[in-house]
Amino acid sequence: MKYGSDTNIQVLVYEYVTFDNNKHTSLASLSGMKDRTIITSSLSKSFSVTGWRVGWAIAPHLIASAIKNIHVKITDSAPAPFQEAALTALTTPPEYFELLQKDYESKRDYMVKLLEGVGFQIAFKPQGSFFLFAELPEDFPFTDMEFVKKMIEKVGVVAVPGRGFFHANMYLEKLCEVDYKYQNRYIRFAFCKSDQTLASAAQRLGSIKF
Numbered sequence: 001m002k003y004g005s006d007t008n009i010q011v012l013v014y015e016y017v018t019f020d021n022n023k024h025t026s027l028a029s030l031s032g033m034k035d036r037t038i039i040t041s042s043l044s045k046s047f048s049v050t051g052w053r054v055g056w057a058i059a060p061h062l063i064a065s066a067i068k069n070i071h072v073k074i075t076d077s078a079p080a081p082f083q084e085a086a087l088t089a090l091t092t093p094p095e096y097f098e099l100l101q102k103d104y105e106s107k108r109d110y111m112v113k114l115l116e117g118v119g120f121q122i123a124f125k126p127q128g129s130f131f132l133f134a135e136l137p138e139d140f141p142f143t144d145m146e147f148v149k150k151m152i153e154k155v156g157v158v159a160v161p162g163r164g165f166f167h168a169n170m171y172l173e174k175l176c177e178v179d180y181k182y183q184n185r186y187i188r189f190a191f192c193k194s195d196q197t198l199a200s201a202a203q204r205l206g207s208i209k210f
Contacts, residue, residue: 008037009037010028010039010040011040012026014045014129017129019108019128020127024128027039028058034060039057040056040058042055043086046089046097049085052082052085054082054083104192107130107193114202114205115189117206119137119138119139119140120135121136121137130191130192131188132190135186135187136186144163157201157204159188159189160187160189161184161188162186165188
């Protein structure tokens with residue numbers, strides 16, 4: 001995204017949740033970008049406190065001052081205990097993030113194996129974050145919306161229809177006769193759950209009979 005003519009905004013919430021020895025590279029670390037980049041981040045993903053809504057922005061002085069002036073006019077301060085907790089969290093030793101990566105990578109592999117085992121197709125194995133995009137089994141006649149609804153009703157497992165993550169240009173679809181039906185064939189699963197919850201989901205998904 002652009003902020004002005006030559007300033008970039010980088011949103012970092014998964015920088016410590018990467019897999020397969022991949023490392024996140026900050027845009028600000030690249031040559032010539034430090035003074036042109038606004039970095040926004042939060043505690044939400046790395047410390048599993050999404051509901052706290054505690055975050056921060058790092059930017060060159062002039063831009064940081066502008067952000068501060070806008071911020072005080074459009075939002076209240078985060079609760080003081082959360083801010084104190086944020087300061088403590090930011091001093092967390094590297095070992096915590098190493099364990100975080102290993103834990104989520106293990107959960108990712110578990111979920112991939114589970115979904116492939118019940119017929120889902122996994123074209124892209126996540127290299128970061130804790131979401132997994134899976135294509136419906138070929139013999140399933142349902143759309144993403146229909147499948148998610150039936151999955152909730154029949155086995156009590158909740159996921160997100162994939163169509164919301166696609167953008168279709170209806171004009172181009174008619175002009176070029178492009179088939180966008182593939183956009184209704186994907187489901188997004190989250191694996192940021194306890195081992196007990198994932199095991200329960202595995203048992204329930206294994207009993208799918210539609």
